[in-house]
Amino acid sequence: MRELTDHRLRQREYLLRISRAMTEQLDLSGVLGLVITYAVEMLAGTSGLIALYDDDGDELRIRASSHLDRTIWPAFAPLLTLAPHEISRRGVDVLRDVASDTGMPLRQMIALPLTLRETPVGVIYVFRAALNVGFSADDRQVLQDFADQAAIAVSNARLYQSVLREKQRLDATIEQSADGVMIIDGRWRITTFNKAMEQLTGWSREEAIGRPCAEVLGIHNSQGVNICLTDCPLQRRPLQENPIAEGKVTTRDGREIYVQSRYAPQRSPGGQLLGAIANVRDVTAQKREEELQNTLLSVISHELKTPVSIIKGYAGTLLREDVTFSAEQYRDGLAVIEDEADRLARQIRDLLDVSRLAAGGMRLDPREFALAALVDEVVRSFAPQAGERFQFELRFPDDLPPVLADYERIRQVLANLISNAIKYSPEGGTIRIGGWAESERAIVHVADQGIGIAPEEQNQIFNRFYRVDNRLRRETQGSGLGLYLVRAIIEAHGGRVWVESQVGRGARFFFTLPLGHRRLPE
Numbered sequence: 001m002r003e004l005t006d007h008r009l010r011q012r013e014y015l016l017r018i019s020r021a022m023t024e025q026l027d028l029s030g031v032l033g034l035v036i037t038y039a040v041e042m043l044a045g046t047s048g049l050i051a052l053y054d055d056d057g058d059e060l061r062i063r064a065s066s067h068l069d070r071t072i073w074p075a076f077a078p079l080l081t082l083a084p085h086e087i088s089r090r091g092v093d094v095l096r097d098v099a100s101d102t103g104m105p106l107r108q109m110i111a112l113p114l115t116l117r118e119t120p121v122g123v124i125y126v127f128r129a130a131l132n133v134g135f136s137a138d139d140r141q142v143l144q145d146f147a148d149q150a151a152i153a154v155s156n157a158r159l160y161q162s163v164l165r166e167k168q169r170l171d172a173t174i175e176q177s178a179d180g181v182m183i184i185d186g187r188w189r190i191t192t193f194n195k196a197m198e199q200l201t202g203w204s205r206e207e208a209i210g211r212p213c214a215e216v217l218g219i220h221n222s223q224g225v226n227i228c229l230t231d232c233p234l235q236r237r238p239l240q241e242n243p244i245a246e247g248k249v250t251t252r253d254g255r256e257i258y259v260q261s262r263y264a265p266q267r268s269p270g271g272q273l274l275g276a277i278a279n280v281r282d283v284t285a286q287k288r289e290e291e292l293q294n295t296l297l298s299v300i301s302h303e304l305k306t307p308v309s310i311i312k313g314y315a316g317t318l319l320r321e322d323v324t325f326s327a328e329q330y331r332d333g334l335a336v337i338e339d340e341a342d343r344l345a346r347q348i349r350d351l352l353d354v355s356r357l358a359a360g361g362m363r364l365d366p367r368e369f370a371l372a373a374l375v376d377e378v379v380r381s382f383a384p385q386a387g388e389r390f391q392f393e394l395r396f397p398d399d400l401p402p403v404l405a406d407y408e409r410i411r412q413v414l415a416n417l418i419s420n421a422i423k424y425s426p427e428g429g430t431i432r433i434g435g436w437a438e439s440e441r442a443i444v445h446v447a448d449q450g451i452g453i454a455p456e457e458q459n460q461i462f463n464r465f466y467r468v469d470n471r472l473r474r475e476t477q478g479s480g481l482g483l484y485l486v487r488a489i490i491e492a493h494g495g496r497v498w499v500e501s502q503v504g505r506g507a508r509f510f511f512t513l514p515l516g517h518r519r520l521p522e
């Protein structure tokens with residue numbers, strides 16, 4: 001009686017150890033090894049093995065054994081081909097063959113199918129060397145308990161495998177996502193950082209993982225405040241399901257980009273943050289486009305309004321029936337209207353050019369022509385504007401070969417440069433325009449004696465909508481598009497434009513153009 005209780009107690013202890021091992025290690029063969037070792041011991045067997053069906057479910061393979069070396073596993077193959085219902089009838093014969101093959105004293109066998117929710121997953125076998133004691137119903141029950149444990153271990157391992165596969169699939173999806181994906185824990189530390197995120201932020205995942213997200217992806221608002229620190233989207237009250245943050249981010253390599261980050265937080269029932277997934281997108285191009293549209297609109301409304309109101313004012317005055325104007329007054333009024341209409345047309349053309357450029361490049365229609373003649377023509381068109389205050393000095397060598405360029409576009413370049421020379425020389429002065437040939441290209445300059453440009457502004461003035469902030473800027477009309485178009489046109493010709501200047505000492509703009517083929521003397 002006492003012996004039986006001890007036996008039961010030991011069996012409990014083993015089962016407990018097995019279930020502890022199952023929670024501590026997910027390695028299936030380790031747990032199966034324990035199951036078969038204890039089962040053999042409990043049943044006073046000499047050896048035993050566990051075989052599981054392979055993935056197709058039609059062939060048994062040995063996965064663990066007790067007191068049977070791996071090298072002799074193949075000798076047990078005939079046993080494994082027996083269907084469970086054949087074991088009681090043919091098992092003894094087959095076992096005898098195996099015993100003679102292996103030279104092992106295998107005289108008795110008890111086998112029990114392992115089933116998982118009614119599906120057979122394998123068989124557990126225990127062997128004895130002696131024939132004198134048979135396996136009792138009690139032994140069968142003991143083996144059943146171990147078989148149940150083995151089946152649970154198989155179930156756990158399969159669940160673990162499928163979770164692992166699912167996780168690998170998820171990891172691959174995150175890794176290959178075109179959007180930046182970042183996962184953070186409940187303490188705002190980064191735990192996952194995908195490839196797109198590395199490219200977006202310039203941070204490598206090794207550096208980023210473990211750091212606070214506000215450091216790696218500090219999203220700044222237009223006032224330059226890091227909103228991830230002051231107004232974390234995951235902490236905004238009331239709590240939002242999918243908060244969004246948008247703003248500027250300075251990348252690890254110093255680039256400035258504009259991002260939109262969407263968060264999917266995970267919270268405890270009490271609302272505490274457990275973690276979150278952030279989907280981050282670079283929206284710099286869209287943002288620039290938006291800004292351009294806004295600037296275009298404000299420039300259009302601001303800049304185009306002035307000539308229109310001047311034209312309207314003069315036309316209205318000239319139409320008054322209660323006033324008699326002299327022929328000269330009429331002519332002067334109409335001349336102003338014509339000038340303003342020209343200015344309006346130029347500005348509309350500039351704006352159209354800018355949107356065309358934004359939409360993808362500039363089409364050129366190049367032909368050969370003499371620069372000096374074109375400059376002469378453009379200068380003459382500025383005579384009314386230049387008045388008495390300006391003198392023009394043109395210097396082009398007689399043997400300057402023709403340039404190969406788009407005539408109308410170069411006229412636009414010269415007009416913009418000359419118009420600036422006049423606008424930014426409040427005291428008047430001499431405007432010198434000249435050119436020379438140098439290895440297959442012409443270098444042209446337009447120089448004035450005006451207010452000049454500070455060195456730090458000299459690169460900026462070629463940017464779209466950029467105007468130097470000074471008194472003259474407020475007094476002269478301009479959209480900040482002239483030099484941007486000059487550069488676009490010259491670069492479309494494969495040339496270069498630059499400026500040399502000192503504040504108060506005038507400015508000298510240079511540009512290069514390709515020369516046409518020199519004509520051979522006849």
Ligand code: ADP
Nearest residue numbers: 420424452461467468478479480481482483507
């Ligand atoms: P806009 O004249 O319409 O402002 P531009 O693109 O032609 O635009 O010129 C950009 C800025 O460069 C001007 O606002 C002005 O501050 C500066 N700039 C251009 N040309 C000259 C010049 N010849 N002398 C001094 N400053 C100039």
